[in-house]
Amino acid sequence: MPRFAANLTLLYPELPFLDRFEAAASDGFRGVEYLFPYEWPAHELQTRLKDRHLTQVLFNLPPGDWAAGERGIGCLPDRVEEFRDGVGRALEYARALECTRLNCLAGVKPVGLDEGVARDTLVANLRWAAQQLAPAGITLTVEAINSRVDMPGFFLDTAEKTLDVLAAADEPNLALQYDLYHMQIMSGDLIRSLQRYLSFIGHIQFADNPGRHEPGTGEINFDRIFSALDEMGYSGWVSAEYHPSGATSASLSWLGASS
Numbered sequence: 001m002p003r004f005a006a007n008l009t010l011l012y013p014e015l016p017f018l019d020r021f022e023a024a025a026s027d028g029f030r031g032v033e034y035l036f037p038y039e040w041p042a043h044e045l046q047t048r049l050k051d052r053h054l055t056q057v058l059f060n061l062p063p064g065d066w067a068a069g070e071r072g073i074g075c076l077p078d079r080v081e082e083f084r085d086g087v088g089r090a091l092e093y094a095r096a097l098e099c100t101r102l103n104c105l106a107g108v109k110p111v112g113l114d115e116g117v118a119r120d121t122l123v124a125n126l127r128w129a130a131q132q133l134a135p136a137g138i139t140l141t142v143e144a145i146n147s148r149v150d151m152p153g154f155f156l157d158t159a160e161k162t163l164d165v166l167a168a169a170d171e172p173n174l175a176l177q178y179d180l181y182h183m184q185i186m187s188g189d190l191i192r193s194l195q196r197y198l199s200f201i202g203h204i205q206f207a208d209n210p211g212r213h214e215p216g217t218g219e220i221n222f223d224r225i226f227s228a229l230d231e232m233g234y235s236g237w238v239s240a241e242y243h244p245s246g247a248t249s250a251s252l253s254w255l256g257a258s259s
């Protein structure tokens with residue numbers, strides 16, 4: 001079965017954030033991720049990881065003003081300096097947390113911004129960021145996020161668009177972040193698309209659809225998909241990034257069934 005990680009931003013909402021590491025370890029997770037580390041001192045996070053022998057699997061580059069609705073600044077031409085500062089900040093945390101994977105959110109394209117300008121900006125930003133991160137052994141993933149339900153206007157909303165941008169940026173430490181929930185909404189045909197894009201995938205996340213809750217609450221056949229990932233030889237992390245429909249520990253029967 002795949003190596004499962006817990007997304008601590010979405011899982012264990014019943015606990016204060018810093019207590020979620022302990023809870024995830026007690027439930028059997030060996031890896032954790034979360035959206036952003038930046039509001040906590042790195043040493044606080046380090047201690048929680050070390051105490052429970054957890055691997056920090058991934059976190060996102062700074063996304064701009066999240067509270068104001070920004071969802072990344074990678075495609076915004078007037079924010080390049082801020083993007084670069086954010087890469088430096090993420091690198092500091094990644095070093096402290098021994099994290100070898102960062103994710104870049106492309107952002108929502110403002111209506112008036114030319115598509116080609118947004119794409120060129122993103123390609124240049126990704127190339128620059130990948131080059132900064134490579135000496136530290138860090139892979140930069142780029143996630144395709146559905147624009148139908150969760151993030152209207154998100155610039156990269158399909159695996160195909162994301163791969164096109166990655167090919168243009170053309171750096172060896174760039175990879176696709178494949179979130180089964182978003183891809184089910186945008187295209188479906190999950191197993192065939194995982195097979196097709198396997199060599200480009202650097203990280204996988206999941207939630208059932210509709211609802212973005214745990215496996216078994218929607219239409220996705222997770223047993224079949226997890227087996228298929230094994231059959232394909234996928235050896236990376238697979239992170240649970242869902243809103244538990246009740247207490248988090250009670251939502252983990254998929255983990256018990258698979259370990």
Ligand SMILES: O=C(O)C(=O)[C@H](O)CO
Nearest residue numbers: 035060143145179205241
């Ligand atoms: O929304 C998702 O699926 C993510 O993984 C991002 O990190 C941010 O929202």
Ligand SMILES: [Mg+2]
Nearest residue numbers: 143179205241
């Ligand atoms: Mg995701």
